[in-house]
Amino acid sequence: MLKTFIGGIHPPYNKELTNQKPIEKAILPKKVIIPMGMHIGAPCEPIVKVGDLVKKGQKIGEAKAFVSVPAHASISGKVVAVEPRPWPGGGLIMSVVIESDGKDELYEGIHPPKTLSHLTPDEIKNLIREAGITGLGGAGFPTQVKLSPPPEKGVDIIIVNAAECEPYITADHRLLLERPDDVVLGLEAIMKATGVKKSFIGIENNKLDAVDSIKKALQDKKDIEVVVLATKYPQGGEKQLIKAVTGREVPSGGLPMDVGVIVNNAGTCAAISNVLKTGLPLIERITTVTGSGIKEPKNLLIKIGTPLIDIIGQCGGFKGKPGKVLMGGPMMGLAQSQLEAPTIKGTSGLLVLEKADVKLYEPSPCIRCARCVDACPINLLPTNLAKFAEKNMWVEAESYHAMDCIECGCCSYVCPAHIPLTQHIRIAKSHIISSRKKK
Amino acid sequence: MANSILTSMLSMGGLGLVLGGGLALASKKLAVKTDPRVDAIVEALPGANCGACGYPGCSGLAKSIVEGKAPINACPVGGTPVAEKIAKIMGVSDIDSEDDKKIVRVLCQGGKSEAKVKSEYHGVKTCKAASMVNNGPKSCSFACIGFGDCVKVCPVNAITMGDNGLPVIDGEKCTGCGLCVKECPKMVLALTSSKNEVHVRCRATMKGKDTRAVCSIGCIACKQCEKICPFDAIHVKNNVAVIDYEKCRNCMLCVEKCPTKSIKSLFVERKKAVIDEEKCIGCTLCAKNCPVNAITGEVKKVHVVNQDLCIGCGICQEKCRKGAIEMVRNE
Amino acid sequence: MQLFKDFINGIWNENPIFKMVIGICSALAVTTAANNGIAMGLALTFVLTCSSILISLLRNVIPAKVRIPCYIIVVATFTTVVDLFMKAYFPSLYEVLGIFIPLIVVNCTVLARAESFASKVGLARATADALGMGLGFTWAITLISMIRELLGAGTLFGYRVMWDGFTPWVSAILPPGAFIVMGILVGLINMINRKTAKDTHSH
Amino acid sequence: MDDYRLITTSSPHLHSGENISRIMFSVAIALLLPTFAGIYFFGFRALSLVVITSLAAMLTEAIFQKLRNKPIAISDGSALVTGMLLALNLPPGLPYWMAVVGAVVAISLGKQIYGGLGSNPFNPALIGRVFLMITFTTPMTTWINPVDGTTGATPLSLMKMQGLQTDYAKMLIGNIGGSLGETSALLIIIGGIYLIYKGYVDWRIPASFLGSVAVLSGFLGQDPIFHLLSGGLMLGAFFMATDMVTTPLSKLGKIIFGIGAGLFTVLIRVYGGYPEGVSFSILLMNAFTPLINRFTVPKIYGEVKAE
Amino acid sequence: MAKELFFIIVGSIFVNNFVLSRFLGQCPFLGVSSKTETAVGMGMATTFVLTMTAVAAYFLQNYILAPFGLEPFLQIVSFILVIASLVQLVEMVILKISPTLYNAFGIFLPLVTTNCIVMGVALLIPMNNYNLIKSIALGLGAGIGFTLALALMSGIREDLEFADVPEALRGPAIVFITAGLLSMIFMGFTGLVPLG
Amino acid sequence: MNQYARMIIVLMIISIASGAVLALSYEVTNPTIQEQARQKLEQSVLTVIPGATKMEEVQKEDMMIYIGLDDQGNKKGISFKAIGSGFDGPIEIMVGYNPKEGKLLGIEILSMSETPGLGARIKEEAFTKQFKEKSAEDEFTAKEDVQVISGATISSTAVANAIRTSLDKIVKIYPVGGDF
Numbered sequence A: 001m002l003k004t005f006i007g008g009i010h011p012p013y014n015k016e017l018t019n020q021k022p023i024e025k026a027i028l029p030k031k032v033i034i035p036m037g038m039h040i041g042a043p044c045e046p047i048v049k050v051g052d053l054v055k056k057g058q059k060i061g062e063a064k065a066f067v068s069v070p071a072h073a074s075i076s077g078k079v080v081a082v083e084p085r086p087w088p089g090g091g092l093i094m095s096v097v098i099e100s101d102g103k104d105e106l107y108e109g110i111h112p113p114k115t116l117s118h119l120t121p122d123e124i125k126n127l128i129r130e131a132g133i134t135g136l137g138g139a140g141f142p143t144q145v146k147l148s149p150p151p152e153k154g155v156d157i158i159i160v161n162a163a164e165c166e167p168y169i170t171a172d173h174r175l176l177l178e179r180p181d182d183v184v185l186g187l188e189a190i191m192k193a194t195g196v197k198k199s200f201i202g203i204e205n206n207k208l209d210a211v212d213s214i215k216k217a218l219q220d221k222k223d224i225e226v227v228v229l230a231t232k233y234p235q236g237g238e239k240q241l242i243k244a245v246t247g248r249e250v251p252s253g254g255l256p257m258d259v260g261v262i263v264n265n266a267g268t269c270a271a272i273s274n275v276l277k278t279g280l281p282l283i284e285r286i287t288t289v290t291g292s293g294i295k296e297p298k299n300l301l302i303k304i305g306t307p308l309i310d311i312i313g314q315c316g317g318f319k320g321k322p323g324k325v326l327m328g329g330p331m332m333g334l335a336q337s338q339l340e341a342p343t344i345k346g347t348s349g350l351l352v353l354e355k356a357d358v359k360l361y362e363p364s365p366c367i368r369c370a371r372c373v374d375a376c377p378i379n380l381l382p383t384n385l386a387k388f389a390e391k392n393m394w395v396e397a398e399s400y401h402a403m404d405c406i407e408c409g410c411c412s413y414v415c416p417a418h419i420p421l422t423q424h425i426r427i428a429k430s431h432i433i434s435s436r437k438k439k
Numbered sequence B: 001m002a003n004s005i006l007t008s009m010l011s012m013g014g015l016g017l018v019l020g021g022g023l024a025l026a027s028k029k030l031a032v033k034t035d036p037r038v039d040a041i042v043e044a045l046p047g048a049n050c051g052a053c054g055y056p057g058c059s060g061l062a063k064s065i066v067e068g069k070a071p072i073n074a075c076p077v078g079g080t081p082v083a084e085k086i087a088k089i090m091g092v093s094d095i096d097s098e099d100d101k102k103i104v105r106v107l108c109q110g111g112k113s114e115a116k117v118k119s120e121y122h123g124v125k126t127c128k129a130a131s132m133v134n135n136g137p138k139s140c141s142f143a144c145i146g147f148g149d150c151v152k153v154c155p156v157n158a159i160t161m162g163d164n165g166l167p168v169i170d171g172e173k174c175t176g177c178g179l180c181v182k183e184c185p186k187m188v189l190a191l192t193s194s195k196n197e198v199h200v201r202c203r204a205t206m207k208g209k210d211t212r213a214v215c216s217i218g219c220i221a222c223k224q225c226e227k228i229c230p231f232d233a234i235h236v237k238n239n240v241a242v243i244d245y246e247k248c249r250n251c252m253l254c255v256e257k258c259p260t261k262s263i264k265s266l267f268v269e270r271k272k273a274v275i276d277e278e279k280c281i282g283c284t285l286c287a288k289n290c291p292v293n294a295i296t297g298e299v300k301k302v303h304v305v306n307q308d309l310c311i312g313c314g315i316c317q318e319k320c321r322k323g324a325i326e327m328v329r330n331e
Numbered sequence C: 001m002q003l004f005k006d007f008i009n010g011i012w013n014e015n016p017i018f019k020m021v022i023g024i025c026s027a028l029a030v031t032t033a034a035n036n037g038i039a040m041g042l043a044l045t046f047v048l049t050c051s052s053i054l055i056s057l058l059r060n061v062i063p064a065k066v067r068i069p070c071y072i073i074v075v076a077t078f079t080t081v082v083d084l085f086m087k088a089y090f091p092s093l094y095e096v097l098g099i100f101i102p103l104i105v106v107n108c109t110v111l112a113r114a115e116s117f118a119s120k121v122g123l124a125r126a127t128a129d130a131l132g133m134g135l136g137f138t139w140a141i142t143l144i145s146m147i148r149e150l151l152g153a154g155t156l157f158g159y160r161v162m163w164d165g166f167t168p169w170v171s172a173i174l175p176p177g178a179f180i181v182m183g184i185l186v187g188l189i190n191m192i193n194r195k196t197a198k199d200t201h202s203h
Numbered sequence D: 001m002d003d004y005r006l007i008t009t010s011s012p013h014l015h016s017g018e019n020i021s022r023i024m025f026s027v028a029i030a031l032l033l034p035t036f037a038g039i040y041f042f043g044f045r046a047l048s049l050v051v052i053t054s055l056a057a058m059l060t061e062a063i064f065q066k067l068r069n070k071p072i073a074i075s076d077g078s079a080l081v082t083g084m085l086l087a088l089n090l091p092p093g094l095p096y097w098m099a100v101v102g103a104v105v106a107i108s109l110g111k112q113i114y115g116g117l118g119s120n121p122f123n124p125a126l127i128g129r130v131f132l133m134i135t136f137t138t139p140m141t142t143w144i145n146p147v148d149g150t151t152g153a154t155p156l157s158l159m160k161m162q163g164l165q166t167d168y169a170k171m172l173i174g175n176i177g178g179s180l181g182e183t184s185a186l187l188i189i190i191g192g193i194y195l196i197y198k199g200y201v202d203w204r205i206p207a208s209f210l211g212s213v214a215v216l217s218g219f220l221g222q223d224p225i226f227h228l229l230s231g232g233l234m235l236g237a238f239f240m241a242t243d244m245v246t247t248p249l250s251k252l253g254k255i256i257f258g259i260g261a262g263l264f265t266v267l268i269r270v271y272g273g274y275p276e277g278v279s280f281s282i283l284l285m286n287a288f289t290p291l292i293n294r295f296t297v298p299k300i301y302g303e304v305k306a307e
Numbered sequence E: 001m002a003k004e005l006f007f008i009i010v011g012s013i014f015v016n017n018f019v020l021s022r023f024l025g026q027c028p029f030l031g032v033s034s035k036t037e038t039a040v041g042m043g044m045a046t047t048f049v050l051t052m053t054a055v056a057a058y059f060l061q062n063y064i065l066a067p068f069g070l071e072p073f074l075q076i077v078s079f080i081l082v083i084a085s086l087v088q089l090v091e092m093v094i095l096k097i098s099p100t101l102y103n104a105f106g107i108f109l110p111l112v113t114t115n116c117i118v119m120g121v122a123l124l125i126p127m128n129n130y131n132l133i134k135s136i137a138l139g140l141g142a143g144i145g146f147t148l149a150l151a152l153m154s155g156i157r158e159d160l161e162f163a164d165v166p167e168a169l170r171g172p173a174i175v176f177i178t179a180g181l182l183s184m185i186f187m188g189f190t191g192l193v194p195l196g
Numbered sequence F: 001m002n003q004y005a006r007m008i009i010v011l012m013i014i015s016i017a018s019g020a021v022l023a024l025s026y027e028v029t030n031p032t033i034q035e036q037a038r039q040k041l042e043q044s045v046l047t048v049i050p051g052a053t054k055m056e057e058v059q060k061e062d063m064m065i066y067i068g069l070d071d072q073g074n075k076k077g078i079s080f081k082a083i084g085s086g087f088d089g090p091i092e093i094m095v096g097y098n099p100k101e102g103k104l105l106g107i108e109i110l111s112m113s114e115t116p117g118l119g120a121r122i123k124e125e126a127f128t129k130q131f132k133e134k135s136a137e138d139e140f141t142a143k144e145d146v147q148v149i150s151g152a153t154i155s156s157t158a159v160a161n162a163i164r165t166s167l168d169k170i171v172k173i174y175p176v177g178g179d180f
């Protein structure tokens, strides 16, 4: 029996569009827009002015709070604007706009640190923070904060999340195939930083070549184990991953560290290894550009801050009339409408769907078929939550655990009545949060 | 026959005595202090304990009314007369005095024909839901989304959706409860005193050209209002004009000047100064203080207001020591 | 005028059965035949009127704390009187109405009117209201019982009115029929009300 | 931007493609099996009854939706299923007009007054049937024998009234007196298994329903196999107790539902005034469903350990 | 005896449910069935009062009314008076000793007094010549039956909050029709036990 | 006056007044009520014993037996109540019987709560008349000796069984062919 969790769905994966495409380095963008808040937590503050000249890797945004990370220039050039700009979350956010000088010069302050064996845990964490590393798995949580759990939590397991359960996306898959050593090095740094002795790398069984690749890279390292998981969405959700790999259940309202686990995305590990090897902060990442509406689907190594439209251009542009452009995968990705918005650290994929492929449904009344209940990996009653949300019954929604919803979208995916369950629940969560804040 | 009547009277009398005594004793010994309003409401209610209200009996309803969990007209049996009594007991209808009434204003004019739309939104049709998807479908991230969450929440039906997809407030009905203000995810609504008649109906803090790119009626921070305001009451802050209501006198000059019409008021409501000839002693104070020189007249002679020039700021009225000037609404 | 208003109130505006929906136990239980409906309605009207008169007269004598027991005694007394007289002079009706005559005591309409109206107003108004309520109750339950009798037995007041070969819809005179007929009638009356409300609105 | 405007929606952006009419039409297809059996045994009358109730059900639905200014949604197939199931629950000799009354009641009182598909607390087809049962009892309990067309009794009333036992094989194949669709247990099971395979029916309800009937009837000294094969049990367990609208959401709730229905069925069959109790039992459990739902909220991921 | 008691209880819960087939206690059935919590609270209070009433009615009947030949004309008055006073007393006592208990069920007590199910049970006892234990069984059965009907209805009504019920049928109308359907379903129990 | 004393006194006065009114009404109506009940009983006894114009009550063992007499005082037959358990509660039957001939004279259903249109049809003459002339030795088996009403086997059987059971008792008291 393959390890997995209860609930979940089997959407069409469509990974064959890009899983054989090697990672390509993207063309140097003419202009990058670096938002000051690409992570969960306090945004950082710009420390450059219009007209300043900056170089690749230079810090341009300072993180003042604990749960925050600095931002860096991903190219060399001139700062042309420091102002609110559209970003993938929609709306405007304070950003630094850099016009490329075409040279892609490295900032002088960048040099490789000591080798891992000579670094202390605190030095590692500091490097990670200064490099602006946030989780590349999606949520964008500052990694060094995650790596500093209070000692009483007794963290004893690190899990590398290489499940990549989102349909279409193959960035982590290619990473594991092409740079397995980086993932392993990053993981070792995490283990050293946290003092944890045991770790797992979880991979879905639709990427067996990646399993082989990483196993080869591990050779005889006994404290790191590869776990092959069933292919099922959302296998990569950290709660599901923890359940599948360790059998532990993160308590409702709790964090993975409450059960002694830290989960990191494979890309995050690679980013850490990049700092260790070159000293370069997190200024580029692998993004899968794919979908029926793109001419040449690719896995691209892009500079953070590259406008979405530039990336689409590099992949041959739109095929047919574009219907939806999603940042991320089809299950959790954010629909975009402003293509001048930049890619950010959490952009694992850019999915373009042709207009004809975008299916819109009118919801009809719930027939209480319980498909959503069966699909929900958290075992919630999505239909009840959605009904409460429609009637503004936030207290009831909270008592039926709306806050535990991970917004995976399984319920909406299966609902034969086409009810936007996940959206209703999201609204309920937002109301509950604001009423909690008031108290 | 007489016998049976006697027995019957005796036993009923006995029952009455025992039970009356028991109840009397109980009400003396077991008295529990309750909110006097609860008792008062119980008195007012029919006391049928029929449960038709959905609460556990009349005292149950009384308790819920006092706790604010039930409306004052919850008793279907008692009807309006009872509801009125309860209203008195609960002391409701402490609505603000008429002149200091607060009402809600819509601070966005980017309706269907004015504001650009950046995306085609599908999904749950509420402003809240749409605002959570890509920050709403309109290009201006400050714009009213127009699904009417405010309409749904208003308890007195004071809001309707206009043809251009923006809410319209019925100032007569609005009680200033502020529920809609809390509900609006775009913070497009604001409570202001009903006395304030001039409002900047735009909150977009983008640079002027960016605002213009997305909306034909947004504030472009051109500062013309700032320049014309005789009372220094309006200033452009963070790319958008803001009125200081301490200083604003409803003269509406800024409204006339604004090139994008993003400042708005109802011109019919502009007041005009009228001088009472009986009272005017010709002291010239008004003429000296008028910011637009709309008043003329000689010392010790009755002064005249040029109605075309008067902007209705009311300074003259304030300055006149004889109370000879009145501000009159131009019907 | 006021008296007429009080009287009409119970017949339509605040009809105990269809509008206020109280005192419906008997309305459901005894309405298997039109005769029963009328009889029950009149019995209730009698008790309601007599009690209202008496309570209105005594309203200043009875202390508040014992008013409920006092009202109950008054109501119960009149109920028993009706019970006894019916037993004596209308035995066959008594057999059908059975336990529901004594239950007039606890019929919510009676106590509700005693409390909310009779105990607060003078004799004339109390009487008008009681009569109105009683007749409102009576026509309502007569209507219900007519429908049920017609459907369930094909007769009206015991006379055959449906065509030959009509298959009676037995369920109409079984318990479910009572509820369903009642529900549909309340729904229809709501509909009429909303229509008239809308009409008066538009004028 | 160019000449396009992108579509934005909340995630997820994929859908399984499942929809209500597909579910309903699958049920209708599965129902064709017992329907064919009914037609085979009872001939043209069976066919015409099915057609008439289905049409009446769909028409009533359409009229209601028209009156309420709602989109006419008979294409979702739920009224068709209700109509077919009602017919399968009727004695083949029932006058047509009564069948129409049943269908009208089923859709109007059973479904539309609650707001239509998805909101009804009770199984509409069974409401229609029980209504007919208590309204026109005699025609509803007059059974035709498949072989000779004479009136006779169902195996259950034979058992109850005269203590006669009917042959298992006959009951399995359907060569017995009874409602149109309750005669052939075998075909019903096949149709039911098809629906379970398609995922439209949760196996827990039929399993716990049939299981509890078998256990309880055995416990009361009755023949469990006879009870399983007779009356409307099979049809009820596979097609009516599984109506998702009127049954609990959670898995545990479904098992409780099945057991409860089984319990009441045996109680009514063995001790009650009626020879058959499946319809009443399912409806009774429908009434319990909201309470079951309330008390069987599944334990969520991570619930226990939270304090 | 045990069997008879069982029949009395089961009979008054299912076969001749006091609300759904004997039509007693309709007002609270309609009024207090919109929320399950209140419905159950009301049901418990009613069950309590009914059991108490059964005892009171039994003693009143057999030790006062019957011996003095007052039964035919004082029965109604004395029953209702005793019930009303007893309930009021109990309410005061509960309020005094336990506010929590009062909130959970005491507040429902006044509602129960003037509910005809109480009087109905009281009158059925002499009518059927029940002894003390049977009287209690009847009170208990009636109460449980009432609670069951209320709980079922409240569950359905809570779900109906989300349903698109036609405007005119909202409120009592849909509750009546639902009660009718429930009553129809309860007819399935007809003949279940020989109820005397 | 002390408010508590007033409470008690008012309640008492009202109670006493009520007691008086009620006792009075009772005295007025009671004779009629008794008379009505007697008449009703007599009516049914006379119906089931053809030819009788008067009745006499006798208590034999635990059974009340009503003897029917004609104008001349001749005993025309006896009658007694039988109680059966029907579809929906008890069925009370008045049975007329002639012990001398060992034959039923007729029956009447006194009370029952069967379903209207079904079981309730046992009240109809079409059903009751078949019991006339039935012998006390008859088995009263439903569907054989007794024609059942279609759709109401249970009710019909209940009536038949009730008669059979009470006949058994009567036959012990008044053996067939004997006097009464």
Ligand SMILES: Cc1cc2nc3c(=O)[nH]c(=O)nc-3n(C[C@H](O)[C@H](O)[C@H](O)COP(=O)(O)O)c2cc1C
Pocket: A040, A135, A137, A138, A139, A140, A141, A145, A146, A147, A149, A237, A238, A255, A256, A257, A262, A263
């Ligand atoms: C407000 C917040 C606080 C968090 N605090 C911690 C923390 O103290 N330690 C930790 O290991 N992870 C922490 N996390 C990270 C979560 O465990 C999780 O990895 C992150 O939310 C991304 O998860 P997702 O992509 O599954 O949503 C925090 C996350 C959030 C949102």
Ligand SMILES: Cc1cc2nc3c(=O)[nH]c(=O)nc-3n(C[C@H](O)[C@H](O)[C@H](O)COP(=O)(O)O)c2cc1C
Pocket: A134, A135, A136, A137, A138, A139, A140, A141, A161, A162, A163, A164, A165, A166, A234, A235, A236, A237, A238, A239, A263, A264, A265, A266, A268, A332, A406, A407, A408
């Ligand atoms: C439904 C769902 C699916 C997810 N799928 C993945 C995934 O396939 N791969 C992944 O790395 N993270 C995935 N995540 C994010 C993880 O929960 C978690 O945040 C991440 O692995 C933490 O690592 P990071 O902080 O390094 O990003 C998913 C989250 C959710 C809620």
Ligand SMILES: Cc1cc2nc3c(=O)[nH]c(=O)nc-3n(C[C@H](O)[C@H](O)[C@H](O)COP(=O)(O)O)c2cc1C
Pocket: D133, D134, D135, D137, D141, D273, D274, D275, F087, F088, F114, F115, F116, F118, F119, F120, F149, F150, F151, F152, F153, F154, F155, F156
């Ligand atoms: C609503 C309804 C009421 C019924 N009432 C009676 C009744 O009063 N008497 C009776 O014997 N059977 C009654 N029955 C039982 C059935 O008719 C039962 O099948 C019948 O007694 C036995 O069938 P048969 O008489 O046709 O052989 C009733 C059934 C229903 C559905």
Ligand SMILES: Cc1cc2nc3c(=O)[nH]c(=O)nc-3n(C[C@H](O)[C@H](O)[C@H](O)CO)c2cc1C
Pocket: D023, D024, D027, D078, D079, D081, D082, D083, D085, D111, D116, D117, D118, D119, D120, D122, D123, D124, D125, D126, D195, D200, D201, D239, D240, D241, D242, D243, D244, D245, D246
């Ligand atoms: C598996 C399944 C079983 C169904 N069973 C019934 C049924 O027994 N009676 C019925 O009226 N409709 C049934 N339907 C159709 C539909 O769900 C029903 O009309 C709804 O209750 C109407 O809201 C069924 C549908 C499905 C998918």
Ligand code: SF4
Pocket: A375, A376, A377, A378, A379, A380, A381, A382, A404, A405, A406, A407, A408, A409, A410, A411, A412, A421, A422, A425
């Ligand atoms: S979106 Fe929320 S409710 Fe829906 S399946 Fe995922 S976790 Fe469950």
Ligand code: SF4
Pocket: A365, A366, A367, A368, A369, A370, A371, A372, A373, A382, A383, A411, A414, A415, A416, A417, A418, A419, A421
């Ligand atoms: S999947 Fe859709 S139709 Fe089915 S229960 Fe959930 S919300 Fe209702």
Ligand code: SF4
Pocket: B127, B143, B144, B145, B146, B147, B148, B149, B150, B151, B167, B183, B184, B185, B186, B187, B188, B189
């Ligand atoms: S004002 Fe706010 S709540 Fe009202 S329609 Fe506009 S966005 Fe929605």
Ligand code: SF4
Pocket: B103, B104, B153, B154, B155, B156, B157, B158, B159, B169, B173, B174, B175, B176, B177, B178, B179, B180, B181
């Ligand atoms: S919700 Fe309140 S503040 Fe807003 S319009 Fe209505 S009454 Fe005025």
Ligand code: FES
Pocket: C022, C023, C024, C025, C026, C106, C107, C108, C109, E024, E025, E026, E027, E028, E114, E115, E116, E117
């Ligand atoms: S009349 Fe019976 S409870 Fe109101």
